[in-house]
Amino acid sequence: MKVKLIGASIIITCDENFKIIKDGGVLFCDKNIIKVGKFDELKQDDLQEVRFYQSCVIMPALINSHIHFEFSKNYSTLHYGNFGKWLDSIMQNRDMLMQDAEIYIKTAIKETLKSGVGCVGAISSNGLDIDFLSKSTLKVVLFNEIMGTNKDFFNIVKDNFKARLEKSKLLEDSRFRAAIALHSPYSLDIELAKYAIDLAKDYKMLVSTHFLESKEELTWLENNNGYFRDFFKYFFKNQNAKPCYSKESFLELFKECQSLFVHCLHLDNNTWDKISKLNASIVSAPRSNRLLNNKYFDLTKANEYNFPFIIATDGRSSNNSLNMLDEARCALFAYKDYEINNLAKEIILAMTKNPAKVLGFNNGILESNKASDFAVFYIKDIEMTTQIELNVILHANEVQDLYINGKRIDIENN
Amino acid sequence: MKVKLIGASIIITCDENFKIIKDGGVLFCDKNIIKVGKFDELKQDDLQEVRFYQSCVIMPALINSHIHFEFSKNYSTLHYGNFGKWLDSIMQNRDMLMQDAEIYIKTAIKETLKSGVGCVGAISSNGLDIDFLSKSTLKVVLFNEIMGTNKDFFNIVKDNFKARLEKSKLLEDSRFRAAIALHSPYSLDIELAKYAIDLAKDYKMLVSTHFLESKEELTWLENNNGYFRDFFKYFFKNQNAKPCYSKESFLELFKECQSLFVHCLHLDNNTWDKISKLNASIVSAPRSNRLLNNKYFDLTKANEYNFPFIIATDGRSSNNSLNMLDEARCALFAYKDYEINNLAKEIILAMTKNPAKVLGFNNGILESNKASDFAVFYIKDIEMTTQIELNVILHANEVQDLYINGKRIDIENN
Numbered sequence: 001m002k003v004k005l006i007g008a009s010i011i012i013t014c015d016e017n018f019k020i021i022k023d024g025g026v027l028f029c030d031k032n033i034i035k036v037g038k039f040d041e042l043k044q045d046d047l048q049e050v051r052f053y054q055s056c057v058i059m060p061a062l063i064n065s066h067i068h069f070e071f072s073k074n075y076s077t078l079h080y081g082n083f084g085k086w087l088d089s090i091m092q093n094r095d096m097l098m099q100d101a102e103i104y105i106k107t108a109i110k111e112t113l114k115s116g117v118g119c120v121g122a123i124s125s126n127g128l129d130i131d132f133l134s135k136s137t138l139k140v141v142l143f144n145e146i147m148g149t150n151k152d153f154f155n156i157v158k159d160n161f162k163a164r165l166e167k168s169k170l171l172e173d174s175r176f177r178a179a180i181a182l183h184s185p186y187s188l189d190i191e192l193a194k195y196a197i198d199l200a201k202d203y204k205m206l207v208s209t210h211f212l213e214s215k216e217e218l219t220w221l222e223n224n225n226g227y228f229r230d231f232f233k234y235f236f237k238n239q240n241a242k243p244c245y246s247k248e249s250f251l252e253l254f255k256e257c258q259s260l261f262v263h264c265l266h267l268d269n270n271t272w273d274k275i276s277k278l279n280a281s282i283v284s285a286p287r288s289n290r291l292l293n294n295k296y297f298d299l300t301k302a303n304e305y306n307f308p309f310i311i312a313t314d315g316r317s318s319n320n321s322l323n324m325l326d327e328a329r330c331a332l333f334a335y336k337d338y339e340i341n342n343l344a345k346e347i348i349l350a351m352t353k354n355p356a357k358v359l360g361f362n363n364g365i366l367e368s369n370k371a372s373d374f375a376v377f378y379i380k381d382i383e384m385t386t387q388i389e390l391n392v393i394l395h396a397n398e399v400q401d402l403y404i405n406g407k408r409i410d411i412e413n414n
Numbered sequence: 415m416k417v418k419l420i421g422a423s424i425i426i427t428c429d430e431n432f433k434i435i436k437d438g439g440v441l442f443c444d445k446n447i448i449k450v451g452k453f454d455e456l457k458q459d460d461l462q463e464v465r466f467y468q469s470c471v472i473m474p475a476l477i478n479s480h481i482h483f484e485f486s487k488n489y490s491t492l493h494y495g496n497f498g499k500w501l502d503s504i505m506q507n508r509d510m511l512m513q514d515a516e517i518y519i520k521t522a523i524k525e526t527l528k529s530g531v532g533c534v535g536a537i538s539s540n541g542l543d544i545d546f547l548s549k550s551t552l553k554v555v556l557f558n559e560i561m562g563t564n565k566d567f568f569n570i571v572k573d574n575f576k577a578r579l580e581k582s583k584l585l586e587d588s589r590f591r592a593a594i595a596l597h598s599p600y601s602l603d604i605e606l607a608k609y610a611i612d613l614a615k616d617y618k619m620l621v622s623t624h625f626l627e628s629k630e631e632l633t634w635l636e637n638n639n640g641y642f643r644d645f646f647k648y649f650f651k652n653q654n655a656k657p658c659y660s661k662e663s664f665l666e667l668f669k670e671c672q673s674l675f676v677h678c679l680h681l682d683n684n685t686w687d688k689i690s691k692l693n694a695s696i697v698s699a700p701r702s703n704r705l706l707n708n709k710y711f712d713l714t715k716a717n718e719y720n721f722p723f724i725i726a727t728d729g730r731s732s733n734n735s736l737n738m739l740d741e742a743r744c745a746l747f748a749y750k751d752y753e754i755n756n757l758a759k760e761i762i763l764a765m766t767k768n769p770a771k772v773l774g775f776n777n778g779i780l781e782s783n784k785a786s787d788f789a790v791f792y793i794k795d796i797e798m799t800t801q802i803e804l805n806v807i808l809h810a811n812e813v814q815d816l817y818i819n820g821k822r823i824d825i826e827n828n
Contacts, residue, residue: 081754340495
């Protein structure tokens with residue numbers, strides 16, 4: 001049995017009690033943690049490897065539960081500040097952004113790993129990222145996305161979606177799982193949605209969807225007018241487009257699935273209530289939300305309805321980096337009214353334990369029998385601070401070392 | 415005459431009309447700009463140097479108008495989230511933080527230059543930074559700070575302050591100017607304040623002060639109780655400390671000076687009114703304000719009272735970096751309710767034209783006769799974006815080249 005021990009000045013376990021261990025260690029054997037405790041007490045004979053990271057923090061490898069790798073080419077092309085203008089710019093630049101997508105996907109995977117992320121929920125619109133992600137060292141839930149409102153193309157859309165889904169299903173292993181994404185209520189006909197949801201039920205797959213990200217979407221679903229009326233006229237020559245759902249009927253689709261709702265910036269009490277009765281989690285992408293919708297997710301409401309905080313970067317199509325720690329810092333400064341130490345802790349859980357529970361790779365917590373997925377960050381003087389969580393968020397940037405399934409990752413050659 | 419020409423895909427002039435020039439150029443001769451315009455039209459014979467920065471932005475070198483270089487050693491030692499706890503931690507760690515200050519000051523100067531800053535307003539509490547700043551390539555207003563409430567030490571404080579002031583005055587040249595800082599109303603007796611203000615008037619020096627940064631300070635000035643009552647008991651064994659000023663009487667001190675008020679998080683209408691009648695500017699340090707006081711400066715009020723937006727990093731004693739572009743990004747995400755393109759423009763002015771007007775080095779704008787202080791940032795695809803200001807703030811990080819007084823700075827060997 002190849003047992004290894006790593007230790008650091010600080011271990012953040014992210015367990016039920018948010019236990020923090022000074023001069024702590026993690027004893028692990030291949031894919032699983034054997035024990036977490038004091039480094040000195042975990043030392044034993046015949047260890048295959050022993051390593052102590054001075055002035056470092058070991059925490060669960062981070063989890064980015066909502067990211068569009070295929071849109072990684074965007075840098076300064078897409079229009080920010082207004083959801084409608086952004087979506088227009090997506091429509092106008094979509095083909096250009098997909099050119100050479102492979103190069104940018106590879107770079108994005110590297111950027112992801114460098115920021116200490118070991119596990120992602122990847123929304124795959126075209127399947128361009130499937131092979132790269134399946135070959136990468138990341139743990140991946142690959143959400144095959146379906147989208148479409150034009151009946152003329154439903155069969156093509158279904159076939160294309162099914163082909164991607166089956167391809168990713170064939171690639172499934174302990175590190176890679178296929179799942180399904182319904183793009184959003186404004187972009188997906190009910191026939192396609194039901195088709196995908198039925199497959200999700202058959203295959204017992206996780207389902208992700210963008211939901212009530214913008215006031216434009218809200219106005220469309222509630223009043224059948226506003227931006228989206230023009231959107232369908234202009235881009236799809238559809239003079240009589242109508243929303244395919246009410247908010248309620250869209251939510252109905254998910255009642256027998258485990259689901260991930262992304263954004264949820266415009267929920268009223270009734271909608272909060274409805275979502276909270278589903279087997280659903282909510283993912284928030286703070287920077288994306290500010291850049292497209294000038295708004296942050298309502299954390300207080302989320303608490304009230306018992307939704308654990310989960311943050312993600314979304315894609316480069318609505319962000320200036322894929323670095324989860326930049327996202328964490330944004331959240332820290334965005335939610336200025338929240339007590340900073342508690343918030344820092346919540347943010348750490350929002351990219352470890354909380355998304356882990358949804359993506360289901362048995363990671364996100366450092367304790368016996370959990371996966372050996374660790375991120376190691378050097379933080380000067382971390383052993384002396386009284387505010388460990390806060391200083392991790394303020395200062396962690398690039399991972400010192402990243403372990404996935406107990407293997408130290410060679411990020412540059414990933 | 416040694417005339418040089420530099421150009422870039424984008425020039426942000428920060429002039430009265432916020433003119434942006436595509437494929438623009440700046441023609442300059444030593445310390446001053448001759449002309450700004452289209453790169454091709456500025457070409458002429460006998461140029462000593464011609465350089466075009468593809469996919470780059472040339473803008474005025476940034477200005478960080480409030481920074482404590484002497485506290486650069488702090489990384490994760492000081493306590494954040496509560497002003498009182500932070501000040502306690504300053505008191506407890508002050509001596510430790512000053513140890514080896516020189517090393518950290520040098521590093522901080524480099525970090526400053528790397529982020530494109532060419533000009534600083536440096537608050538010098540102990541004079542440890544004077545020589546380093548005077549020898550650096552930065553343009554510097556060196557604010558010699560005075561602080562003290564214990565009458566037993568007034569003469570020592572005055573002598574020490576005067577010695578630092580005279581030293582920095584002797585070092586004055588076109589790049590380095592001496593000025594005065596009154597620490598704050600809670601930390602400075604009126605006798606010392608008047609002593610310093612009289613010198614400021616005699617020498618016609620700029621005066622900086624921290625003002626109403628915390629609710630603790632507000633409570634002290636308004637009600638003579640709260641945190642500061644205990645602060646004086648505990649740290650100064652003063653059982654009967656009283657505030658030396660009302661808000662109004664403190665402001666009175668500045669009525670014949672040009673002044674810089676820093677933070678101003680707790681102004682009521684009356685105080686806004688009073689400050690607006692002084693020859694005063696306000697500097698805001700967004701990250702510091704969130705970290706110590708969980709609050710951001712009221713931009714709407716500032717607009718109402720015609721205070722131009724000025725941002726600064728403050729010191730590492732209340733920030734996770736001295737990078738002005740990190741500060742700019744924080745402001746962009748902190749002020750989520752502000753229209754993002756206008757805000758981006760305001761933030762750029764907040765670290766160029768607006769502070770330049772106060773610090774008085776004739777820079778901060780790219781136009782004829784202004785100083786040749788330029789920051790060049792590489793921003794991928796900047797020539798194609800429709801949102802130049804926003805993408806500068808989202809993506810600029812480390813300066814490609816920095817010019818001060820027309821000289822390209824060798825930052826590593828500064």
